[in-house]
Amino acid sequence: MSELICWICNKYDANSGEHVVKRSDLELHLGEISRANPLYRLKMDGSEGKKIYSSKNNSFKYSKTICEYCNQTLTQPHDTAWEELSRHFHSEFIRLRNKGKWNPKSVFDNCKKRMLDVHLFFLKNFGCLIKEFGYDEYIDLYELSDSILNSYSNSYFFLAFGFDETGKYKLRGTISGKPIIKSLEGKVVCTHYYNVGLMVVILLYSKRYRPTNFWHPDDSENLIPFQNFGHRL
Numbered sequence: 538m539s540e541l542i543c544w545i546c547n548k549y550d551a552n553s554g555e556h557v558v559k560r561s562d563l564e565l566h567l568g569e570i571s572r573a574n575p576l577y578r579l580k581m582d583g584s585e586g587k588k589i590y591s592s593k594n595n596s597f598k599y600s601k602t603i604c605e606y607c608n609q610t611l612t613q614p615h616d617t618a619w620e621e622l623s624r625h626f627h628s629e630f631i632r633l634r635n636k637g638k639w640n641p642k643s644v645f646d647n648c649k650k651r652m653l654d655v656h657l658f659f660l661k662n663f664g665c666l667i668k669e670f671g672y673d674e675y676i677d678l679y680e681l682s683d684s685i686l687n688s689y690s691n692s693y694f695f696l697a698f699g700f701d702e703t704g705k706y707k708l709r710g711t712i713s714g715k716p717i718i719k720s721l722e723g724k725v726v727c728t729h730y731y732n733v734g735l736m737v738v739i740l741l742y743s744k745r746y747r748p749t750n751f752w753h754p755d756d757s758e759n760l761i762p763f764q765n766f767g768h769r770l
């Protein structure tokens with residue numbers, strides 16, 4: 538039995554590890570992972586780590602910090618909302634890249650609710666990352682879990698969507714190393730990149746400022762930028 542308790546429900550044993558990058562994203566954006574098409578887990582310095590020959594490999598999972606119920610049942614609608622959006626980014630990539638914007642209403646019927654689900658999917662992913670690196674002394678996981686449990690957005694958590702075509706990350710499912718965290722007078726800013734293939738989502742937790750070109754569920758009626766991040770990754 539695990540000694541850790543799930544950081545989301547604070548009730549059950551932490552017996553499940555969230556995927557760092559979803560398996561469905563690896564396969565959709567990079568094709569079937571095999572000996573002929575391996576992935577690399579990046580090291581902290583950005584160099585290639587060991588090769589991985591299957592999307593089932595545990596290297597693509599965070600440590601077990603949540604329970605199976607929270608990971609598979611409670612947050613399932615969040616996962617499926619992101620899967621749907623990720624498929625849209627993949628199938629419409631060229632159009633979105635040229636346009637530089639995307640419309641959530643053309644992806645989801647129940648747009649406001651499903652975009653909140655996307656926010657909550659990345660909040661789960663982000664919470665697992667924070668736990669993984671022991672940053673929960675800077676970022677209160679109760680605040681994150683309360684949003685997930687009660688289906689409301691976190692005021693400090695933003696997403697930016699876009700792509701990177703520089704080739705730097707093109708052929709790999711990449712896992713950024715440590716998230717970038719800065720604390721100024723107790724006000725934390727933490728950034729993490731969720732990138733697979735050409736697609737990039739930037740996760741930003743900011744208690745210091747409201748970032749521009751980042752999306753929050755309060756904005757979901759609007760067109761959202763689809764940005765070129767190639768120059769900044």
Ligand SMILES: [Zn+2]
Pocket residue numbers: 543544545546547548549603604605606607608
């Ligand atoms: Zn749980």
